[in-house]
Amino acid sequence: MSEWTGTFTARARFDPSKSDPRSICLFDTHPENRFTLFGMRSSTKERAMRELDQKDREILAILSKEARIPLKTLAGRIGLSRSATGERVANLEKSGVIRGYRADIGQIDSNIIRAMILVSLKRTPALGLLDELARHAEVRRVSSVSGQLDLIVEVEVPTIDRLNRLRNVLATHETVEDLTTAIVLRRDIERENA
Numbered sequence: 001m002s003e004w005t006g007t008f009t010a011r012a013r014f015d016p017s018k019s020d021p022r023s024i025c026l027f028d029t030h031p032e033n034r035f036t037l038f039g040m041r042s043s044t045k046e047r048a049m050r051e052l053d054q055k056d057r058e059i060l061a062i063l064s065k066e067a068r069i070p071l072k073t074l075a076g077r078i079g080l081s082r083s084a085t086g087e088r089v090a091n092l093e094k095s096g097v098i099r100g101y102r103a104d105i106g107q108i109d110s111n112i113i114r115a116m117i118l119v120s121l122k123r124t125p126a127l128g129l130l131d132e133l134a135r136h137a138e139v140r141r142v143s144s145v146s147g148q149l150d151l152i153v154e155v156e157v158p159t160i161d162r163l164n165r166l167r168n169v170l171a172t173h174e175t176v177e178d179l180t181t182a183i184v185l186r187r188d189i190e191r192e193n194a
Contacts, residue, residue, distance in 0.1 A: 052097070055080060059088055060097070067101040112156050114184040115163055119151040119176055126150070126175040138166060 052060075058078045062069060075085035092098045121129075133139045133153060141154040153170070157163045163181070170176055 056088060056092060056097075059085070059092065063089075063098065063101075112158065113160065113163060114154070114156050116182045116184065117153040117155060117167065117170060118149050118180045118182065119153060119170065120148065120178040121150040121175050122177045123175060124150060126173075129170075129173055129175050132169065132173060136166060136169075138162065 055078055059074065062074060062077060071086055071089070072082050074089075075082045078085065080088070089098070129151075130142065133142050136155075138155045138157045139153060140156055141152075143152045143154075144150065145152055155163065155166060157166065163183075167179065167181055170179055
C-alpha cells in the first residue's frame with residue numbers, strides 16, 4: 001500500500017459492505033478513489049443491522065442454555081469486557097435477535113400424558129381454530145406444517161379423559177377435516193436449542 005498525502009474534500013458514509021461494521025468510507029469526487037477508516041463509532045441502528053459475528057454467536061449459544069447467567073460471567077467466557085458484552089446483548093435485544101428470556105419448565109408431574117394431535121384442515125387459514133387452541137392451557141405448541149397434515153398440536157394432559165375432551169373440541173371445529181392422536185410413550189432424544 002502506498003502512502004498518500006494531500007488534501008481533498010470528501011464525503012463520508014457508513015459502508016455495510018465492509019466486514020468491520022464500524023467502518024466509514026470516504027470518497028472524493030471519483031468512485032475509484034475510496035478510502036476506509038476503521039474504529040469510527042457507528043450508530044446503534046447500524047450495529048443492530050449488521051450481520052452476527054462470532055462473538056454474537058457465542059453469546060447466543062450461551063444464553064440459549066443459561067439465560068440467567070451473570071453478565072460478568074458471560075463476558076469472561078467470550079473474552080470481552082463486561083461493558084462490551086452488555087452492549088452486544090443490548091444490541092441483540094434491540095434488533096430482535098433476542099426476543100426474550102423464558103423459564104424452561106421441566107415435567108412437574110410424572111403422570112402427565114403427552115400427545116400430538118395431527119390435524120388436516122378443510123381450508124386454510126383456519127380462522128378461529130388457533131384462537132380456540134390458545135384458550136386451552138394443555139396445548140403446549142402448535143406448528144403449521146407442509147404436506148398432508150396442516151397442524152401438529154402438542155398437548156400435555158392429566159388424564160385420557162381430558163385428552164378426549166380436547167380432541168372432541170377440535171374435531172367439531174368447522175375448519176377441521178380430520179385428526180389423529182398419537183400419545184408420546186417416551187422421548188428418546190431431546191436436545192436443547194443450540
